[in-house]
Amino acid sequence: MVNGSVMGTKTTREHIVEAADGLFYENGYEHTSFADIAQAVGISRGNFYYHFKTKDEILDAVIALRQTNTRGMLEEWEARGEDAAERIRCFIRILIANRAKIMAHGCPVGTLCAELTKLDHPAQADAGRIFTLFQAWLSRQFAALGRAGDADELAMHLLARSQGVATLANAFRDEAFVNREVELMCDWLNTCRADTPDEDLKTPEEKH
Amino acid sequence: MVNGSVMGTKTTREHIVEAADGLFYENGYEHTSFADIAQAVGISRGNFYYHFKTKDEILDAVIALRQTNTRGMLEEWEARGEDAAERIRCFIRILIANRAKIMAHGCPVGTLCAELTKLDHPAQADAGRIFTLFQAWLSRQFAALGRAGDADELAMHLLARSQGVATLANAFRDEAFVNREVELMCDWLNTCRADTPDEDLKTPEEKH
DNA sequence: ACTTCTATAGGACAAGCGTCCTAATATGTC
């Protein structure tokens, strides 16, 4: 029977991937062992091997899960935020919502990409694609804001700022700093709209 | 005889620390083994143990080296840059100067802090102190720029932006992005001075 | 009831790790 995780009962495989996701985030990929994950799930290492033959396979599954979760989150923001600026603000505010975890372990995406780079791991590109999801989504929002011309650049800029805040929040454990930077990003976002008010007012409808 | 590395001949210990510094940067702390470092220096693992009894000891030495190097770099900028704004621009431009290495391995400070966090390593605080060196130095520059009131915040802001650029430069390997963001930071720096021109013109001299 | 497939457990394995020990060699000092 194939359980696609539709019901409340989760597959063992799903349990494994979720536990690995958390452990990779908190302790890093390399520093997390098969035994650690197995213990977290409450299964034996042998059973583990039945589901994943290789550590790389688990990593791939974790990255795929994060991609899926990210897509879901972006869709939710897309549905919730009434205008593009408010949607972008949803993105900015994850720094507030996930403040505690970010201060404790950094950004899940940024730290994973950095670690995989150092390991020269084949999954580098896949992990980087999570960044691309955010980048593309933000870019579309900025385009909807009337900044189609430099939407990609604006998206990268905002992504970079949020990454920098995550890194320093982790290093300094300074909550006030996070709040301040979030404010600054929101201020900056407002100036983005003001730059081209004419074109913005002409095409406020959805474009795809 | 105690060789304080004054002459051209370097101590074996210094060779080890420098090799470890490079390997920790390129491959990460945990992913670098005693054997790796010994091989890089060209000595036996036994000799290695004579100089460092523990992997943590090497890490401490590497962090101390980086602190020293950072202090030296900051002093050099202090001496070279004619005014505070130019000195801050020296900081911003390391993203350009170290572009290739940053795209390949990220920021040495940021990635080390992130890794030590995940390992829950005792040296976390020491590594974080390298960030503090930059922060304090930048803060003094902003104060000299006439922004004594919010110098700390401005310093953290700039530090965060450079960290974000380093992270994304590493993930996307996008050189144009780095150049663009450096430009933006320089632009932002110019607006900093303009904010309080009166006070700035009254006290342009050094304060310590 | 019997077989087949899925899932779980537990241990075996070689390799690599940090650590430590001992023997040999260089480098002085008297």
Add this chain to the structure above:
DNA sequence: GACATATTAGGACGCTTGTCCTATAGAAGT
């Protein structure tokens, strides 16, 4: 030249790692 110290080499150790194998228990299908 004899001796003490500083430095190097090389291997042994116990442990953990990722990987793999085999045996057992349950569910499904006939």
